[in-house]
Amino acid sequence: MDWQGQKSAEMLMQVLLVASAVAAFLTGYAMADFQLMLLVYAGGVVLTALVTVPNWPFFNRHPLKWLDTPEADRHPRPQISSTTASTGGKKKTGKNK
Amino acid sequence: MGFIGDQVESIRSMQVRQVLSQIISLGMIVTSALIIWKGLMVATGSESPVVVVLSGSMEPGFKRGDILFLTMSNEPIRTGEIVVFNIDGREIPIVHRVIKVHERQESAEVDILTKGDNNFGDDRLLYAQGQLWLQKHHIMGRAVGYLPYVGWVTIVMTEKPIIKYLLIGALGLLVITSKE
Amino acid sequence: MHSWTQRLLAAATTAALLLAATCAAASALDAFHVPSVEAQAHVTKINQFRKQLNGNDKVTLTFNISAKLESLFTWNTKQVFVFVTAEYENSKNSLNQVSLWDRIIPDKDHANVQVEVKSKYPLIDQGTSLRGKKVQLVLHWHIMPNAGRMMRGKMPLSEFNLPDTYTS
Numbered sequence: 001m002d003w004q005g006q007k008s009a010e011m012l013m014q015v016l017l018v019a020s021a022v023a024a025f026l027t028g029y030a031m032a033d034f035q036l037m038l039l040v041y042a043g044g045v046v047l048t049a050l051v052t053v054p055n056w057p058f059f060n061r062h063p064l065k066w067l068d069t070p071e072a073d074r075h076p077r078p079q080i081s082s083t084t085a086s087t088g089g090k091k092k093t094g095k096n097k
Numbered sequence: 098m099g100f101i102g103d104q105v106e107s108i109r110s111m112q113v114r115q116v117l118s119q120i121i122s123l124g125m126i127v128t129s130a131l132i133i134w135k136g137l138m139v140a141t142g143s144e145s146p147v148v149v150v151l152s153g154s155m156e157p158g159f160k161r162g163d164i165l166f167l168t169m170s171n172e173p174i175r176t177g178e179i180v181v182f183n184i185d186g187r188e189i190p191i192v193h194r195v196i197k198v199h200e201r202q203e204s205a206e207v208d209i210l211t212k213g214d215n216n217f218g219d220d221r222l223l224y225a226q227g228q229l230w231l232q233k234h235h236i237m238g239r240a241v242g243y244l245p246y247v248g249w250v251t252i253v254m255t256e257k258p259i260i261k262y263l264l265i266g267a268l269g270l271l272v273i274t275s276k277e
Numbered sequence: 278m279h280s281w282t283q284r285l286l287a288a289a290t291t292a293a294l295l296l297a298a299t300c301a302a303a304s305a306l307d308a309f310h311v312p313s314v315e316a317q318a319h320v321t322k323i324n325q326f327r328k329q330l331n332g333n334d335k336v337t338l339t340f341n342i343s344a345k346l347e348s349l350f351t352w353n354t355k356q357v358f359v360f361v362t363a364e365y366e367n368s369k370n371s372l373n374q375v376s377l378w379d380r381i382i383p384d385k386d387h388a389n390v391q392v393e394v395k396s397k398y399p400l401i402d403q404g405t406s407l408r409g410k411k412v413q414l415v416l417h418w419h420i421m422p423n424a425g426r427m428m429r430g431k432m433p434l435s436e437f438n439l440p441d442t443y444t445s
Contacts, residue, residue, distance in 0.1 A: 006279045013288050021295040025302060032352035034303070034423040041299065045292045053284045157381065158356055158421045176362050176374045177419045177429055194358070194419075196376040199403050202369060208403070214358065214381060219398075242426050244300070 005059025013052040020044020123269070142169035143238035148181055149248030150192055154213030155179070162249040165192065167238025174198060174209060174233075179240040182211065185225050190237055193220055199230075207233055303353045304425020310351050316344035316416045318361060318434040321393065326407070326444045334407035336400040336439065340414070341393040342378070349420055349430075350385045357382045358419040359390070361434070365413065367406035375400050377414075409441040 001009065020041055028037025067075075137146040146167055150159045159165070167181055174180065176195050183190045196219060197210035208230035212219040221229060254261040322339040329335045342361060349357050360379035366372060377396040382388050400407070414434040421427055 001279055009279075009284060010287075013284070014291065017288070017291050017295055021299050025299050028303070029306070029352060034352055037299070037303070041296060045288070048292070049285065049288050052288060053281050055281060157383070158358065173372075175429075176376055177358070177360060177417045177431075179419075179427070196360075196379075196398065198372065198374040199370045200372040202371045240427060242304075243422060244424050 001055050001059045002062045002064060004062040009052045009059055013048055016044065016048040016051065020048065141167060141238070143167040144169075145181075145190075145237065148190065148192065148238070149251050151189065151252070152213075154215050155192060155194070156215045158214055159192065159243070160245070162247075162252055163243065163245045164248040165240040166242035166244075168241050169236075169238050173200065174207060174236070174239070180209070180211065180231075181237045181240065182231055182235045183237055184223065184228075184235065187223075187225075191220070191223065192240065205233075209236075300424040304422055307351050307353050307422065307425065307428070312348040312430065314344065314346055314348060314416070314418070314430070314432055316342070316346075316432055316434060318342045318344075318414050318416065320414070320435070320437040323440060323444065324395065326440060328405060328443060329401070332405065334402040334405050336407060337396050338377075338400065339393065339395050340377070342390055342416075344390045344416060346382060346388040346390065346418065347385050349418055350388060353422045353425060355421045355423045356384075357388070358421065360417050360419075362415050362417060363400050363412045364415050365410055367402070367404070367410070369404055369406070373402070374415075407439050408443070410439050411436055412439060 021044070024037045024041035024044060027040050028034060134146075138144065140146075148165050148167060150161055150163045150165065153161055165179075165181070174195060176198050178195050179192060180195055181190050181192050191211075193211040193213045193216075195209055196212045197208075199208040201207065209232070210219055210221070210230060224231070254264070318340055320338055320340045324337045324339060326334070326336045340361075344359065346357060346359060358379065358381055361377050362374045363377055364372065364374050376398050377400060378394055379397065380390065382390075400412075413436050415431055416434055417429065417431040419427065419429050
């Protein structure tokens with residue numbers, strides 16, 4: 001699950017749960033049936049779990065774009081090394097390429 | 098070599114910190130539970146603000162595994178109320194309904210008789226030998242709120258201790274292994 | 278670290294919290310419910326009135342009750358426990374409340390009570406103050422919710438006078 005997917009999953013979970021709670025309360029009150037309220041709510045919770053718990057494809061529409069390897073090779077991470085001279089040399093070669 | 102040594106050192110210090118922070122978060126969980134419990138005690142004035150119904154003597158109102166919220170107000174006790182009381186020489190408190198009240202003229206003393214809704218006779222057989230009435234000091238709390246089923250967790254845990262240890266172990270593992 | 282177990286745990290926690298909130302809301306709505314109970318009760322016969330061996334007055338009596346309790350029920354009502362007490366004052370006690378009869382009403386369909394009954398529990402005094410005593414009959418109810426706060430209410434019914442002498 002990518003970053004956008006995580007965000008939307010959390011949002012979806014909260015919105016769906018609150019919505020099902022409100023819907024359950026209203027139907028229960030309207031029908032004057034406490035058990036119906038619990039059933040509606042249970043349905044809402046199961047639905048929410050089905051939508052937000054598994055790693056569905058639509059949570060993975062914004063994959064992180066990593067730098068591709070040749071590009072990354074051209075910008076090596078600076079590394080602490082015993083010989084400062086060699087680091088400078090590497091940098092130079094990298095830039096020249 | 099110095100580089101590798103630094104890395105190892107940093108990892109090691111990280112782990113120490115992580116373990117420490119996890120211990121702290123575990124402590125936070127335990128203490129916040131304690132705070133909630135003690136806060137409820139203060140708010141309700143009852144020494145056990147929540148009790149689990151253990152017997153079927155109040156069915157069909159209260160079933161085994163339901164929980165009751167108790168208070169300890171100064172209002173006089175009247176018939177019809179459901180009270181939790183302790184009998185001398187009995188370990189487990191009883192939840193039953195008040196069916197008789199005799200309130201004294203001069204003193205604040207009161208004689209109470211209780212009965213389980215589902216029981217045939219009153220509670221004199223449950224009381225201590227020769228005890229005819231409950232007094233105020235027997236009363237641990239007066240039921241004001243009700244939630245069904247929630248108490249099954251504690252019933253299962255007290256009757257099957259293995260489940261309790263499994264649960265505690267799993268929770269501890271979860272807290273210790275979870276990062277962030 | 279955004280695994281499905283974590284999401285499941287988060288969903289379960291939120292769901293439980295919301296369920297508690299919904300129950301609390303349902304219970305809170307009940308506080309605004311104003312029942313209108315109509316009820317009458319009259320003692321039709323004093324069956325027995327004597328002094329027990331331990332020195333307390335004991336009365337068994339028959340009375341009729343008619344009570345319309347439908348209005349006590351809301352959608353969050355699990356059962357209504359209804360009972361009749363005899364209440365009186367004497368020199369020893371400022372209040373004596375003795376249950377005579379009770380019944381559990383499981384639903385609205387059974388909430389219209391019309392019965393003539395013998396006292397399920399005898400009226401036993403603490404002492405011997407019942408001769409010639411004026412006793413008040415009171416109808417009480419105790420409403421048990423599906424979840425939430427329990428509520429009580431009462432309504433004074435008729436008064437009756439006990440005879441000046443013991444029967445039999």
